[in-house]
Amino acid sequence: ETGVTQSPTHLIKTRGQQVTLRCSSQSGHNTVSWYQQALGQGPQFIFQYYREEENGRGNFPPRFSGLQFPNYSSELNVNALELDDSALYLCASSFGTGRSDTQYFGPGTRLTVL
Amino acid sequence: GQNIDQPTEMTATEGAIVQINCTYQTSGFNGLFWYQQHAGEAPTFLSYNVLDGLEEKGRFSSFLSRSKGYSYLLLKELQMKDSASYLCAVRDKEESNYQLIWGAGTKLIIKP
Numbered sequence: 001e002t003g004v005t006q007s008p009t010h011l012i013k014t015r016g017q018q019v020t021l022r023c024s025s026q027s028g029h030n031t032v033s034w035y036q037q038a039l040g041q042g043p044q045f046i047f048q049y050y051r052e053e054e055n056g057r058g059n060f061p062p063r064f065s066g067l068q069f070p071n072y073s074s075e076l077n078v079n080a081l082e083l084d085d086s087a088l089y090l091c092a093s094s095f096g097t098g099r100s101d102t103q104y105f106g107p108g109t110r111l112t113v114l
Numbered sequence: 115g116q117n118i119d120q121p122t123e124m125t126a127t128e129g130a131i132v133q134i135n136c137t138y139q140t141s142g143f144n145g146l147f148w149y150q151q152h153a154g155e156a157p158t159f160l161s162y163n164v165l166d167g168l169e170e171k172g173r174f175s176s177f178l179s180r181s182k183g184y185s186y187l188l189l190k191e192l193q194m195k196d197s198a199s200y201l202c203a204v205r206d207k208e209e210s211n212y213q214l215i216w217g218a219g220t221k222l223i224i225k226p
Contacts, residue, residue: 003157033213042118042201042216056213070213090156102147103214105156 002026004093004106012112013081021076023110025093031055032074033103034066035090043090049074086113116140118217120202126192127225134187134220136202144212145205148176149221150186152198160200162185187221197224 003026013019025032033049035043045058049068063079072093076084088110092103118138126132138146145164149157161169163185163189165177187200197217205212 002156027119040218042218043214044216045213048213060214086138102159102162104159105149107156 002093002104002106004091004104006091006106008060008109010109010110010112014114015081015083016114017081018077018079019081019111021078021089021091021111022073023091023093024073025074025091025105026104029093029095029104030044030070030072031094031101032072033092033094034074034076035050035092036085036106037061037088037090039087047078083113084114086111116204116206116215117199118202118204118215120217120220122199122218123223124219125225126189128192128194128224128226130192131165131188131190132192132222134189134200136185136187136209136217137222138183138185138202138204138215138217140204140206140215141185143180143183143204144207145203146176146178146185147203148174148185149201149203149216150198151201157201192224194224194226197222 005024033048034046037043047057048055052068068074088108090108092105094101094103148160150158161176168177173190201219202217203214
């Protein structure tokens, strides 16, 4: 157990809808990274939040957005859902953004878009 | 560009040893991680290498050669519970704020 929690566990949406996924970081961690993982693939970096500010973004369109709150929990919002958004969404927390900081993952949210 | 290669799948026998290789091409290498991921679950941290050489942690060891762009994860005394995907990830200073670049993972199947 990493102490990182995510909700919901599973979610089914239809094309065009919007979704919000939530993540609570491990105690003492101030950085949250979000990843999308398609079946049989490695995680793809979406963005990272450090002390409530976006601290890096991967190659995802603007309809993927996020927030980090003062308690360092975080949300991932996806607008105008597309079929290809179906994936496992993982959040990972770490202490700081240093080069050796290890990321610890939550259990993930399985999103299915119909 | 950045690229990480791992074998797609490997099979090994319970009690044996297996080596999972990872090769990478990145413009600003700054550390390599190995994670284990059981089906339908989140990745769990196994090891971190930033300098050349071998890091040993119980049954698992990880090796890095920066000049060759190569790492391997060595699993000894294999157990059935080691059946999982093993992900290699490289931290790249050229990537948005030292973000991780991930391989697709190696699915390891352990047979009795």
